[in-house]
Every structure is written in structure tokens, then in C-alpha cells.
Amino acid sequence: MQAPRPVCALAIAGSDSGGGAGIQADLKTFAAHRVHGLSALAALTAQHTRGVTAVHVPPADFLRAQIDACFDDFAIGAVKLGMLANAETANTVADALEARAPVPIVLDPVMVATSGARLLEDAALDVLRHRLLPKSALLTPNLPEAELLLGIRIRDRASMRAASSALLGCGAGAVLLKGGHLEEDADTVLDLYADADGVQELTHRRLPHSAHGTGCTLASAVTAQLCLGLPLREACVAATGYVHRALAGGYAPGRSEVLVLDHI
Numbered sequence: 001m002q003a004p005r006p007v008c009a010l011a012i013a014g015s016d017s018g019g020g021a022g023i024q025a026d027l028k029t030f031a032a033h034r035v036h037g038l039s040a041l042a043a044l045t046a047q048h049t050r051g052v053t054a055v056h057v058p059p060a061d062f063l064r065a066q067i068d069a070c071f072d073d074f075a076i077g078a079v080k081l082g083m084l085a086n087a088e089t090a091n092t093v094a095d096a097l098e099a100r101a102p103v104p105i106v107l108d109p110v111m112v113a114t115s116g117a118r119l120l121e122d123a124a125l126d127v128l129r130h131r132l133l134p135k136s137a138l139l140t141p142n143l144p145e146a147e148l149l150l151g152i153r154i155r156d157r158a159s160m161r162a163a164s165s166a167l168l169g170c171g172a173g174a175v176l177l178k179g180g181h182l183e184e185d186a187d188t189v190l191d192l193y194a195d196a197d198g199v200q201e202l203t204h205r206r207l208p209h210s211a212h213g214t215g216c217t218l219a220s221a222v223t224a225q226l227c228l229g230l231p232l233r234e235a236c237v238a239a240t241g242y243v244h245r246a247l248a249g250g251y252a253p254g255r256s257e258v259l260v261l262d263h264i
């Protein structure tokens with residue numbers, strides 16, 4: 001007798017030629033969770049551990065073909081959205097997802113790499129805000145991304161709390177607001193998890209600044225856990241643990257000190 005079709009995770013995101021972030025991190029994360037990973041490349045970056053040297057955005061109809069091919073054949077349990085590059089790409093993703101039965105979407109609003117490279121054009125922000133955010137089960141911004149989405153400054157814990165509620169008000173089912181950019185001298189990081197039941201504090205050890213691909217990995221680990229059936233808040237806690245474990249074996253594959261994660 002044939003085994004039932006496994007539930008698959010789909011990443012719609014950018015490629016990192018250096019193998020540390022983006023789609024490469026997503027697929028490694030899915031594999032480490034024993035979830036079959038699908039991918040639709042929304043952008044390709046020429047990238048090493050010192051920065052992004054070029055970006056290519058494939059034609060919108062080719063992105064659409066990749067997403068449609070995945071939905072036409074696989075049982076998709078959850079979708080992760082990462083680097084979407086520009087407004088046309090973001091609109092294509094929204095159109096493609098609207099044409100299908102709803103699945104949980106984890107939206108990592110990738111905007112600027114730690115190296116400083118822009119990964120999203122300004123014009124795409126509105127598409128994220130008005131089309132993708134309201135469809136998302138979970139939004140996973142860091143503080144600079146939350147500031148750009150809301151057009152505000154986040155300076156302290158009180159404004160961080162207000163920002164998590166404001167982002168929830170934009171229509172996401174839940175928000176995991178990553179507080180790593182606040183109180184940078186502290187040994188711990190405060191993340192906020194906001195959903196219809198309120199705002200909860202999730203504190204964890206601070207990751208080193210030189211780690212690359214942690215945001216992508218966190219969002220794809222949540223996506224994998226949703227495919228495995230974990231409720232959203234538990235999936236966020238488990239995914240944070242996964243990023244920390246993967247960092248414990250982190251290594252520097254390039255000429256810089258930048259660490260990538262060991263996806264075990």
C-alpha cells in the first residue's frame with residue numbers, strides 16, 4: 001500500500017549564493033525537521049559572507065509558474081514568505097496565494113540584510129502592508145522592519161509592545177516581534193508574541209551579531225512546525241530553540257567572521 005502524501009512546506013523567498021540565508025536556509029531547516037521542502041525563487045542574490053554583490057529578480061510569470069507548480073501537485077501545509085524584492089513580485093505572490101485554498105502563511109518581511117544590502121524596494125512596502133500582512137497567520141519582523149511597516153520609531157519596551165499590537169491591528173493572525181536590536185548590551189533578548197489573546201514576553205539568550213540567516217531560519221522553522229501540527233505559539237517557541245541549537249554548531253564558511261547555522 002502506498003504511504004500517504006506527506007505535508008510539504010513551501011518557501012517563496014530569495015536565493016543566497018553563499019548558502020547561509022534565504023531559500024538555502026529554508027530548505028535546510030525544512031529537511032532538519034523532516035518536512036519535505038518546496039521552493040519558489042522570488043529573487044536571486046549573488047552573495048557571500050561579506051555582502052550582496054548583485055540581485056536578479058525573475059520575471060513575474062516565472063515566479064507564478066513556480067508557485068502554481070507547487071500547489072498543483074503537493075499537499076502544502078504552510079507557506080513561508082521571505083525576500084520579495086519589489087512590488088511586482090509581492091503582488092504576484094499575493095495573486096498566486098489568493099487563487100488557492102488558504103494555508104497558514106508565515107511572513108518574514110525581509111527588507112535589509114545585516115550587511116546593509118536592500119532586499120525590498122520601498123514601493124513593495126504597501127503591498128506587504130495591504131495584501132500580504134492581512135493574509136498571514138504570523139508576521140516575524142525585527143525592530144527596523146516593524147518601524148518601516150508602521151512608520152514609527154521603537155525606542156524601548158513600551159513602544160515595542162505598542163508596535164506589536166499595532167502590527168496585529170494591520171491584520172496578521174499573530175506577530176512575533178524580534179527585539180534583538182533593543183538593549184544591545186544585554187545578555188538576553190526580549191521577543192514579543194502578540195495574538196488575539198494578548199501580548200506575551202518570550203525571553204532568550206542573545207545571538208552573536210555575526211550570525212547570518214537567523215531570521216530566515218526562525219521563520220522557516222515555524223513553518224515546518226506548523227506542517228508538523230504544532231499550534232502557532234508553541235511553533236514559535238520551538239523555532240527559537242532550533243535557531244539557538246543550530247547556532248551552537250555555527251561555523252564561518254567564508255573569509256569573514258560571519259557565522260552560518262549548522263542545520264541539524
Ligand code: PLP
Nearest residue numbers: 014021022083110113114212213
Ligand atoms: N539574503 C537573502 C536572500 C535573505 O532572504 C536574507 C534575509 O532574510 C538575507 C540575505 C539577510 O540575512 P542576514 O540579515 O541574516 O544576514
